[in-house]
Amino acid sequence: MNQKKRHLVTAALIYANGPIHIGHLAGCYIPSDLYVRFLRSKGEDVKFISGTDEHGVPITIKARDEKKSPQEVVDYYYNLINDSFNEFGISFDIFSRTSKKIHHKTSSDFFLNLYDKKTFKEITSSQYYDEKENQFLSDRYIIGKCPTCDNENAYGDQCESCGKTLSPMDLKNPKSTLSGNTPVLKETKNWFLPMDKLQTNIEKYINTKKDWKSNVIGQCKSWLNDGLKPRAMTRDLDWGVKVPVKGAEGKVLYVWFDAPIGYITATKELDPDNWEKYWKDEESSLVHFIGKDNIVFHTIIFPMMLMEHGDYILPENVPANEFMNLEGEKISTSRNWAVWLHEYLKDFPNMQDELRYCLITNLPENKDSDFSWKDFQQKNNNELVAILGNYVNRVFVLCENFFNKKVPKISSVEIDKQIFSELENIKEKIESSIRAYKFREAMSYVIDVARLGNKYLTDTEPWKIFKDDPDRVKAIIHNSIQIVANISILCEPFLPFTSKKIKSHLNISDLSWDSVGSNIMPTDHIISGKAHIFSKIEDQLIEDQIKKLKLSNENNNVMPQKNTIEFDDFTKVDIRVGTVIEAENVPKSDKLLKLKVDTGLDQRTILSGISKYYSPDDILNKKVMVLINLKPRKMMGFESQGMLLLADDSDGNLSLMQPDSDISDGSIVA
Numbered sequence: 293m294n295q296k297k298r299h300l301v302t303a304a305l306i307y308a309n310g311p312i313h314i315g316h317l318a319g320c321y322i323p324s325d326l327y328v329r330f331l332r333s334k335g336e337d338v339k340f341i342s343g344t345d346e347h348g349v350p351i352t353i354k355a356r357d358e359k360k361s362p363q364e365v366v367d368y369y370y371n372l373i374n375d376s377f378n379e380f381g382i383s384f385d386i387f388s389r390t391s392k393k394i395h396h397k398t399s400s401d402f403f404l405n406l407y408d409k410k411t412f413k414e415i416t417s418s419q420y421y422d423e424k425e426n427q428f429l430s431d432r433y434i435i436g437k438c439p440t441c442d443n444e445n446a447y448g449d450q451c452e453s454c455g456k457t458l459s460p461m462d463l464k465n466p467k468s469t470l471s472g473n474t475p476v477l478k479e480t481k482n483w484f485l486p487m488d489k490l491q492t493n494i495e496k497y498i499n500t501k502k503d504w505k506s507n508v509i510g511q512c513k514s515w516l517n518d519g520l521k522p523r524a525m526t527r528d529l530d531w532g533v534k535v536p537v538k539g540a541e542g543k544v545l546y547v548w549f550d551a552p553i554g555y556i557t558a559t560k561e562l563d564p565d566n567w568e569k570y571w572k573d574e575e576s577s578l579v580h581f582i583g584k585d586n587i588v589f590h591t592i593i594f595p596m597m598l599m600e601h602g603d604y605i606l607p608e609n610v611p612a613n614e615f616m617n618l619e620g621e622k623i624s625t626s627r628n629w630a631v632w633l634h635e636y637l638k639d640f641p642n643m644q645d646e647l648r649y650c651l652i653t654n655l656p657e658n659k660d661s662d663f664s665w666k667d668f669q670q671k672n673n674n675e676l677v678a679i680l681g682n683y684v685n686r687v688f689v690l691c692e693n694f695f696n697k698k699v700p701k702i703s704s705v706e707i708d709k710q711i712f713s714e715l716e717n718i719k720e721k722i723e724s725s726i727r728a729y730k731f732r733e734a735m736s737y738v739i740d741v742a743r744l745g746n747k748y749l750t751d752t753e754p755w756k757i758f759k760d761d762p763d764r765v766k767a768i769i770h771n772s773i774q775i776v777a778n779i780s781i782l783c784e785p786f787l788p789f790t791s792k793k794i795k796s797h798l799n800i801s802d803l804s805w806d807s808v809g810s811n812i813m814p815t816d817h818i819i820s821g822k823a824h825i826f827s828k829i830e831d832q833l834i835e836d837q838i839k840k841l842k843l844s845n846e847n848n849n850v851m852p853q854k855n856t857i858e859f860d861d862f863t864k865v866d867i868r869v870g871t872v873i874e875a876e877n878v879p880k881s882d883k884l885l886k887l888k889v890d891t892g893l894d895q896r897t898i899l900s901g902i903s904k905y906y907s908p909d910d911i912l913n914k915k916v917m918v919l920i921n922l923k924p925r926k927m928m929g930f931e932s933q934g935m936l937l938l939a940d941d942s943d944g945n946l947s948l949m950q951p952d953s954d955i956s957d958g959s960i961v962a
């Protein structure tokens with residue numbers, strides 16, 4: 293329960309190197325927006341803060357790839373993201389950006405405060421430096437030969453061929469991706485947060501958080517059990533907040549040092565006179581909504597920074613969500629396997645709430661969840677249209693037909709009190725679910741109100757008794773209009789556009805959450821007739837989306853054509869049909885099989901990275917195609933004298949190439 297005097301609610305600063313997709317929305321933007329709308333409707337004091345995170349290496353890489361400046365990259369994405377959020381109705385009080393001057397000043401002052409307190413540990417280490425580009429190289433800017441699998445293009449932090457985590461020093465023949473030159477080692481000093489020393493304080497803090505979600509506590513515990521290590525809070529990079537101390541020329545703050553301070557900056561920017569109340573008064577509750585990939589930064593590193601500073605309150609809760617998948621697969625921006633918000637808004641104009649509803653009912657609150665277009669259609673047609681929309685429209689039509697759009701006067705004895713006590717009941721259930729960050733559950737209670745209303749009409753059948761008992765019908769319609777008015781309030785945090793639509797049909801303005809359960813609509817108040825709230829989504833629209841998704845994914849999956857070659861180049865290649873006569877696994881390798889292949893000319897050893905797809909038994913006695921004049925290569929202690937031809941899609945799925953008939957070994961492939 294969170295019942296403090298005022299609330300500061302933050303939604304993760306989104307990284308400004310791509311547009312928003314449904315995974316972001318389900319991760320933190322919809323939950324935070326829903327929570328804040330609820331608090332506002334309760335009349336509580338709340339500020340809702342977010343923005344773009346515009347520093348860090350990936351932005352400099354994107355800028356280089358697109359031949360733009362980092363500022364141009366972040367300007368472009370800030371606008372795209374901000375426009376999508378606005379149109380989608382995420383109700384931030386401010387959506388700021390970390391490249392602003394005010395943020396550079398705020399985060400730089402924060403660093404100085406800790407620097408003056410001697411919080412940081414200065415550590416000098418040797419790092420790769422590109423002498424041509426005059427800069428230190430971050431891990432992703434260095435490639436070289438993987439010490440494990442000999443892949444020539446392993447990155448300084450990871451080999452994507454064998455999956456091993458690396459440090460730049462592990463690479464053989466390191467090269468700078470900026471200049472292509474061999475980098476030199478150069479000493480550099482950086483400032484580290486001594487997380488090992490501060491671990492006990494953080495443990496004490498986290499141990500008091502009995503109401504945190506189990507997925508969040510689980511991650512915290514796993515970091516703490518491994519033992520925290522000092523982490524550099526500065527980087528040798530030229531894009532970011534300059535480190536404001538002597539001897540730090542050419543260095544910027546670590547992006548995860550400055551980004552969370554962005555919440556402070558944005559609050560300051562929003563309310564220059566009162567921002568401190570929200571950050572420094574114990575009567576304020578600070579809640580961070582994020583996705584699971586940001587948990588450690590918000591539950592351990594940022595609280596550590598705040599503790600060391602000393603002037604600030606600590607996060608009260610960090611209700612992080614897990615990930616949302618798409619059609620059963622992980623969302624992937626590089627493979628374009630995503631539903632992009634700006635595209636959705638174009639393809640489904642004025643259907644913000646339809647998407648919101650589908651995402652809320654699918655929020656990955658405790659485990660990963662899945663979005664599918666079919667499910668989106670079903671939820672819209674079977675729940676929004678058939679239950680909620682249908683009920684609201686029924687009441688409007690009855691009121692129009694029987695009472696000429698006027699809210700009828702109750703003249704019979706009140707025998708429907710039970711309806712209102714049930715409304716009161718559901719309201720309390722919704723409220724406690726929201727305060728416990730159980731938004732899926734809360735959403736289902738809202739739909740229950742429409743079910744309750746529908747049942748009331750079905751049980752009382754006003755259309756049958758109008759002639760015999762008009763007074764009873766007056767009461768039924770009067771009460772039904774009250775239920776619809778109650779729904780318009782209860783659904784506001786979840787479906788704000790729908791709430792607005794219903795209110796405009798009722799001819800009422802905003803009402804507070806606490807008026808739920810009472811008679812809201814006065815007698816003789818005029819409402820509008822028919823209320824078309826939701827529309828069915830036809831199959832075609834859904835099929836188009838599925839097609840679009842698959843198509844963009846396929847296009848993305850096909851490697852572009854390589855440079856044109858001469859026929860002579862091709863004739864240099866000697867490919868033969870052969871037969872695998874021996875096959876075994878290579879010890880300590882999860883990729884390689886060691887094969888003996890009869891090429892018709894000789895029998896030779898060939899190592900092939902196919903063990904994920906073929907076992908030794910699968911491949912034994914199979915006809916294969918072998919490139920036989922490839923220069924022999926050593927792998928895992930064996931010499932490979934040729935290469936099997938394989939088809940390889942961009943997901944790394946391999947398929948063995950074979951002749952179509954039982955042609956003899958040694959046949960030439962051309």
Ligand SMILES: [Zn+2]
Binds near residue numbers: 440442446455
């Ligand atoms: Zn490797």
